[in-house]
Amino acid sequence: MGVAIEVTGLTKSFGSQKIWNDVTLTLPAGEISVMLGPSGTGKSVFLKTLVGLLKPDAGSIVINGDDLVTLKEHDLYEVRKLFGVLFQDGALFGSMNLYDNVAFPLREHTKKSESEVRRIVLEKMDLVGLSGAEDKLPGEISGGMRKRAGLARALVLDPEILLIDEPDSGLDPVRTSYINQLFIDLNAQIDATFLIVTHDINSTRTVPDNIGLLYHKHLAMFGPREMLLSSEEPVVRQFLNAQTIGPIGMSEEKDADELAAESGQELPPLPPIPLQLGTSDGRPRRAAKPAGEWCRAHGVTPPPGSFLSGNAGVPGVSQSVEVSTALGAAT
Ligand SMILES: Nc1ncnc2c1ncn2[C@@H]1O[C@H](COP(=O)(O)OP(=O)(O)OP(=O)(O)O)[C@@H](O)[C@H]1O
Ligand SMILES: [Mg+2]
Numbered sequence: 001m002g003v004a005i006e007v008t009g010l011t012k013s014f015g016s017q018k019i020w021n022d023v024t025l026t027l028p029a030g031e032i033s034v035m036l037g038p039s040g041t042g043k044s045v046f047l048k049t050l051v052g053l054l055k056p057d058a059g060s061i062v063i064n065g066d067d068l069v070t071l072k073e074h075d076l077y078e079v080r081k082l083f084g085v086l087f088q089d090g091a092l093f094g095s096m097n098l099y100d101n102v103a104f105p106l107r108e109h110t111k112k113s114e115s116e117v118r119r120i121v122l123e124k125m126d127l128v129g130l131s132g133a134e135d136k137l138p139g140e141i142s143g144g145m146r147k148r149a150g151l152a153r154a155l156v157l158d159p160e161i162l163l164i165d166e167p168d169s170g171l172d173p174v175r176t177s178y179i180n181q182l183f184i185d186l187n188a189q190i191d192a193t194f195l196i197v198t199h200d201i202n203s204t205r206t207v208p209d210n211i212g213l214l215y216h217k218h219l220a221m222f223g224p225r226e227m228l229l230s231s232e233e234p235v236v237r238q239f240l241n242a243q244t245i246g247p248i249g250m251s252e253e254k255d256a257d258e259l260a261a262e263s264g265q266e267l268p269p270l271p272p273i274p275l276q277l278g279t280s281d282g283r284p285r286r287a288a289k290p291a292g293e294w295c296r297a298h299g300v301t302p303p304p305g306s307f308l309s310g311n312a313g314v315p316g317v318s319q320s321v322e323v324s325t326a327l328g329a330a331t
Contacts, residue, residue: 004026004029010023019042020217032183041214041215041217106157184207191286194208209225210223230302
């Protein structure tokens with residue numbers, strides 16, 4: 001029921017190009033974590049390494065006591081069944097319609113009858129708002145629909161670990177809100193461990209239990225949401241608040257002259273930490289903790305206005321609307 005992933009000293013390069021070095025973090029069982037980072041810092045490579053598609057140069061990835069890095073191919077195949085993965089490009093088979101794409105893992109990994117496959121496929125397609133699009137080919141639908149079809153496929157095996165690469169790229173803001181709500185509801189229902197890669201700061205501030213930031217070939221920080229959202233660490237602060245002042249430049253790092261030109265410029269104050277987004281049916285979130293608990297426990301004063309009700313997350317998502325219906329509307 002949701003497993004922890006313990007990553008220790010993970011290092012990856014392609015030839016002489018070092019991607020990241022010595023990444024150490026634990027994705028807590030059953031919690032939602034978000035990984036951020038400038039484009040090209042290796043977030044997608046990180047997901048592919050976690051699922052065993054890419055071999056790291058060093059380090060370990062331990063799940064249920066097994067180190068994926070050293071597992072034999074046969075055992076790795078078994079461990080992979082724990083994972084549902086939404087790749088950044090959706091990775092759908094172009095010649096198969098959406099129904100067959102979503103059914104693929106069931107036909108590949110289980111002995112379920114076609115009627116059982118049909119029940120599961122239609123249920124998951126409904127969940128992501130794609131009912132009625134079963135016969136469409138990936139080339140005939142919008143990018144956002146391809147994302148959602150990829151998500152339906154990632155869900156069919158009831159995974160214990162969901163790795164989701166940029167679910168919101170190509171989605172409009174309203175559907176991004178609905179997909180965020182879907183993740184939170186799913187997390188409460190199926191108790192999977194989630195790792196979501198996103199560039200969406202609004203989602204990052206309200207959806208996860210934990211946040212990580214990959215920057216300049218290393219993991220700059222990983223920890224509870226409140227820790228990152230109250231952090232004064234320059235890179236974390238700049239990235240989580242989408243500011244131009246700070247060490248991150250247009251092409252990764254600013255040089256000394258650029259940084260000198262900024263010295264003395266005052267940083268805008270940290271914005272209030274919003275409440276975490278709740279489930280749509282009011283049931284508690286799997287890893288729910290009282291708002292402000294981390295700050296209190298660590299003697300950190302949160303920015304003024306933090307944790308006020310009415311400040312809860314992505315605005316405009318009606319708590320009573322059926323997520324699947326709304327996702328599917330007007331596509
Ligand atoms: N199979 C591969 N072989 C060689 N280099 C690769 C391979 N896959 C990725 N890279 C390189 O690794 C680096 C990190 O790529 P990655 O796709 O993980 O970035 P990212 O953080 O996901 O970026 P974005 O936010 O744009 O999706 C890039 O320089 C990329 O060119
Ligand atoms: Mg990527």
